[in-house]
Amino acid sequence: MQFKYPELLYALFLLLIPILIHLFQLRRFQKVSFTNVSFLKKVSMQTRNSSQIKKWLILMLRLLSIAAIVIAFTEPFKASKTALNSIKETTIYIDNSFSMQANGAQGPLLNSALQDLITQIPSKSKVNWFTNTSSKKDASVQQLKKDFLTLEYTQKQLSPKQVLLKADVFFSKDKTSDKRLIYISDFQKKDEFPQVNDRFKVDAVQLIPNQRQNISIDSAYVVSKKTGLTQVIVTLSAKELSKTTVSVSLYNDNTLTSKIAVDFSKYSTQDITFDLVNTPNFKGSITLTDNGLSYDNSLYFSINTPAKLKVLSINASNADFLKRLYATQEFEYTSQDAKNLNYSLLSQQNCIILNELKSIDSSLSNALTEFSQNGGSVLIIPAQEIDITSYNGLLKNLNLGVFDSKLERQKKITNIVFEHPIYRDVFEKRITNFQFPSIKSFYTITSEASTLLGFEDDKPFILGLKNNYIATAAFNTQNGNFISSPIIVPTLYNIARESIEAPKLYYNIASYVSFGVGVALKEDEVLHIKDSIVNFIPLQKAKANKVVVTTNEYPKSAGTFSINKADAFIESVSYNYDRDETNLIYGDVKNWNAVTQHQNITSLFDAIEKENTITAFWKWFALLALLFLIAEMLVLKFYKN
Secondary structure (H helix, E strand, O other): OEEOOHHHHHHHHHHHHHHHHHHOOOOOOOOOOOOOHHHHHHHHHHHHHHHHHHHHHHHHHHHHHHHHHHHHHOOEEEOOHHHHOOOEEEEEEEOOEHHHHOEEOOEEHHHHHHHHHHHHOOOOOEEEEEOOOOEEEEEEHHHHHHHHHOOOOEOOOOOHHHHHHHHHHHOOOOOOOEEEEEEEEOOEOOOOOOOOOOOOEEEEEEOOOOOOOOEEEEEEEEEEEEOOEEEEEEEEEEOOOOOOEEEEEEEEOOEEEEEEEEEOOOOOEEEEEEEEEOOOOEEEEEEOOOOOOOHHHEEEEEEOOOOOEEEEEEEOOOOHHHHHHOOOOOEEEEEEEHHHOOHHHHHHOOEEEEEEEOOOOHHHHHHHHHHHHOOOEEEEEEOOOOOHHHHHHHHHHOOOOEEEEEEEEEEEEEEEOOOOHHHOOOOOOOOOOOOOOEEEEEEEEEOOOEEEEEEOOOOEEEEEEOOEEEEOOOOOOOOEOHHHOOOHHHHHHHHHHOOOOOOOOOEEOOOOEEEEEOOOOOOOOOEEEEOOOOEEOOEEEEOOOOEEEEEOOOOOOOEEEEEEEOOEEEEEEEEEOOOHHHOOOEOOHHHOOOEEEEOOHHHHHHHHHHHOOOEEOHHHHHHHHHHHHHHHHHHHHHOOO
């Protein structure tokens, strides 16, 4: 028991007064002589004993009543150390990650938690609060309600260690204040529980969903791209096997183009294939509906109409085969004579082909090296007779190796590296009965570049490294029949196509993303990324034939966005949320040392209220004093001597 005014306990010394009066009273018995002494002596003894009991009883009641009155004035109470501390600091962490979309007993976990917080927090309180994306210090309950109404889900989730570190910033350096962190989350397991800082207490409420079944769209990728048709594989996964059939829909913008039913009764992971008709700027979205998390029920992607690729051939030999090959809508082909080369054209190209130059002077070598470093693609076709030294200077700059010597020997080109990206989707199966072309002379080469085409003895015919390629023999008809072979078409076609990195179907939000946009910008022009709601300028670096765009923090939400130069549409780009939150595996707060677990938010605030309750006893002691006084009066009135 504790006392509000303990100094008043000195008043208990007043109890000595009735004791002294009782012990040293001045009244004495007088002796009176009677004839019948024995009878009177007996009566005198009985009367004296009865009187003494009454006096002791009255003394005890008076002492008790005085003691009760004194104690009542000291205002006794019972309270914990927390309740006595008048300086209290409270910080609330609310997990608003996507896993909190799961349904609990009262709907989505986050919504029910926010509703309980609003109703349970005392109306006059001021608290600090933070989520995975926002925070506020010393917020009133009214402001708290307003902020909670606009709180949105996010793919970002703080780990327990990060939550403790961030909460510590909100608390003052006052060592005497009572500091408390209220941690509200489903505690999806990612990291081990850290040690709790002894500067503050942690009260945790683990929100548990009704079920852990969740079906998600994990990824999508192109497996085949042919004339008029693109095949896209979509991977879906279910947390648990289910007899429920899920309908998966494919949209182009807002138009439904396909729908497939998927059964998860046998397999938890399923791949489905959509055949897309090649239409300009396909703005795809794949959707499904299930009772689990909703953020992973949609996946956005975009397939843009390929920009015209600029191909320049620098010729010292007949270039008719190049003109025929690149005379399509996909390419913008330019032919230049090596003796009258316009160097200003080089930086504007995507792919440059050196067509059988006998030598490469230093100015051209330097220009091609710079062009390659800026992302352009270079294909070198040597002449039958070359200046090896001048060629090797350029080859070294492009990391393609060095020519060694020329061999006059007829060779068949039989080795096709089907796994190479240049031949992806070119062949339906490996060819064994192909009419292989041949050449009459070639140059041996020492190189670490990978082989695309090789001779029958495994020596390389065409090699490539990153965006640069080198042939080891001339293509002209005097040296062989390669230019009349069907294999030349996909080889040179895809070498040019690879000069611009194929854009991905989509990127992940809040991750470092960099991609090229095939557009030229003037000095003051910039690219915008926008949709109907947001419009931002990404980090960008303009090059001669493209702009390298980099995004990180933006956009904040999933969807398909337009890349614009001023008001002109260039192409589309899609972003999706990371799928980390689909893993519905939870930690157990019971295993977190020094953390107090509560079943729900209501029980948490009940425990806090109980912990902060001060129980006063002065009324009970005042009542006891009154009862003792009444008892004394009754003894005086009805107790006969």
